[in-house]
Amino acid sequence: MTHRAAIVSALVVLALLVGGRWALGRGPVETLLVETGPGMPAAPSTSAPPGTPSPSPSTSPGGGTPSPKAPKPPAAGGSIETRRLTGSKKIALTFDDGPHPTWTPKVLDMLRKVGVKATFCLVGTEVHQYPALVQRIVREGHTLCNHTWHHELDLGTKPEAEIRANLDATNREIRRAVPGAKITFFRHPGGMWTAAAIKVARELGMTPLGWDVDPLDWKKPSAEAIRTRVINQARPGSIVLLHDGGGDRAATLAACPSLVGELKRKYGIVLLR
Known part of the structure; x- marks a missing residue:
């Protein structure tokens, strides 16, 4: 019995050593992240319609508090592709984190004045508070994009059911403002x-929308810095990321007439569809 116990003990130790070496020798799981970008906080809604995701704490659109640190993406397998170019020489403009009661109307006025259409990436809580602005965006011929219910930076790390509930709630809120609205992205x-x-966005009929030019206007640089960054980064087919919500957008608004005019002359500007 003593000899047999010794053999069993030796086999157990050997198995542990082999298993440990195998575990330590495994390579890292691939982490997928196509593009990194700034995360802007959206304004909290004071009330939410039934059935919508619970908003997470955030700062007010007019506040200057820095956004929370972006979460790390989960380890995953498979490919990730987003639309980052227009598919032609022309450039497209996109505005995120609205609608905002101060800046969205001014951005819309500016776009109408220069004769350009853009894509507005809308946050559900903001839509809930300012549905008339969504109606104006649609009425003036711009394209709509879902930008989550409450600008949740970590949404993609959640279970698919939670992601779907969030995007569904945002789409419902947009369509509550504009019945039958087409939400392309x-x-x-x-x-x-x-x-x-x-995966969830595509299942809901929306194209994942990235960008090719990011002047980091959410950090509130000067209007000249925003203009210079956009012009220097732009190339044929670029999709430009700008903001009409999430904070004070005076510099972005001031930069737009000049940069839009220059982009229009050099490349042309197209509406994403």
């Missing part, structure tokens, strides 16, 4: 794409 806050977010 989905843009994940901060560019924190995951395979799950891509």
